[in-house]
Amino acid sequence: MASSTTTRNKAAGPQDLEVRCAIVLETISSAAATSEAQSKNLKLVFVTGGPGSGKGTQCNKIVEHFGFEHLSAGELLRAEQNSDGEIGKMIKGLINEGKLVPSEMTVKLILNAMSKCSNNKILIDGFPRNDENREVWDRVAGLKPEFIIFITSSEEVMQNRLLSRNEGRDDDNLETIRKRFKLFNEQTLPVIKHYESIAAVQKVNLQNLNIWYTFGFPQLLNLYC
Ligand SMILES: Nc1ncnc2c1ncn2[C@@H]1O[C@H](COP(=O)(O)OP(=O)(O)O)[C@@H](O)[C@H]1O
Numbered sequence: 001m002a003s004s005t006t007t008r009n010k011a012a013g014p015q016d017l018e019v020r021c022a023i024v025l026e027t028i029s030s031a032a033a034t035s036e037a038q039s040k041n042l043k044l045v046f047v048t049g050g051p052g053s054g055k056g057t058q059c060n061k062i063v064e065h066f067g068f069e070h071l072s073a074g075e076l077l078r079a080e081q082n083s084d085g086e087i088g089k090m091i092k093g094l095i096n097e098g099k100l101v102p103s104e105m106t107v108k109l110i111l112n113a114m115s116k117c118s119n120n121k122i123l124i125d126g127f128p129r130n131d132e133n134r135e136v137w138d139r140v141a142g143l144k145p146e147f148i149i150f151i152t153s154s155e156e157v158m159q160n161r162l163l164s165r166n167e168g169r170d171d172d173n174l175e176t177i178r179k180r181f182k183l184f185n186e187q188t189l190p191v192i193k194h195y196e197s198i199a200a201v202q203k204v205n206l207q208n209l210n211i212w213y214t215f216g217f218p219q220l221l222n223l224y225c
């Protein structure tokens with residue numbers, strides 16, 4: 001409990017109290033989306049891995065070959081950062097600092113996006129990133145993933161990929177990349193460890209694989225989804 005509070009304070013800052021309250025209120029209404037989601041026989045797969053490990057790349061291939069819908073938490077947040085007002089500014093600031101956006105906001109965006117999906121097979125890319133993310137997800141969404149894909153690579157390879165991916169992202173600079181790696185090691189790896197005790201985690205090293213890995217996923221996807 002104490003560690004979630006610390007993470008929460010670090011991510012949001014005291015000036016965001018008003019913003020946080022608004023988010024919590026909106027989150028309650030997205031609980032309605034959750035019960036609808038449950039009745040759709042949803043199959044969720046979480047896709048995790050360090051920044052630049054290739055999560056988005058593999059997700060695009062899985063969508064192409066296995067008919068999943070791809071929801072990237074980072075992309076949903078980047079779309080939201082352009083919204084007017086304090087919330088957009090807050091998200092932009094946190095992403096550019098390599099910090100996490102408050103969990104309520106991310107969960108709300110994922111649930112809203114899920115409620116618009118007609119597909120019942122959904123990849124959730126880049127979430128949850130820390131224990132507090134997972135707690136809020138479990139509390140608000142209450143949906144367990146069928147399994148988790150965990151993509152690994154060395155930091156050197158991931159850093160080179162991020163610095164040359166040319167997507168115009170402000171957070172793909174050396175200083176922020178180092179902060180994102182630190183956050184991944186300190187906060188995301190423990191969440192993956194947690195999932196290893198309650199769900200199947202498929203770990204795939206794509207460091208030397210210059211191609212997509214879809215050929216490795218069919219058994220899993222057929223088995224679980
Ligand atoms: N297996 C791979 N081999 C070489 N380059 C890759 C591989 N997977 C992804 N990339 C490249 O690395 C960069 C980061 O990949 P991306 O899928 O955006 O990572 P993430 O979503 O994990 O941040 C992109 O430019 C992508 O084209």
Ligand SMILES: O=c1ccn([C@@H]2O[C@H](COP(=O)(O)OP(=O)(O)O)[C@@H](O)[C@H]2O)c(=O)[nH]1
Pocket residue numbers: 049050051052055072073074075077094095096098099100101102106125126127128129133171180
């Ligand atoms: O659940 C999430 C997912 C992403 N982010 C923010 O969005 C950034 C980019 O995440 P994304 O998954 O798009 O990229 P990656 O860092 O994996 O390359 C992260 O560094 C965080 O600042 C967040 O706060 N919560």
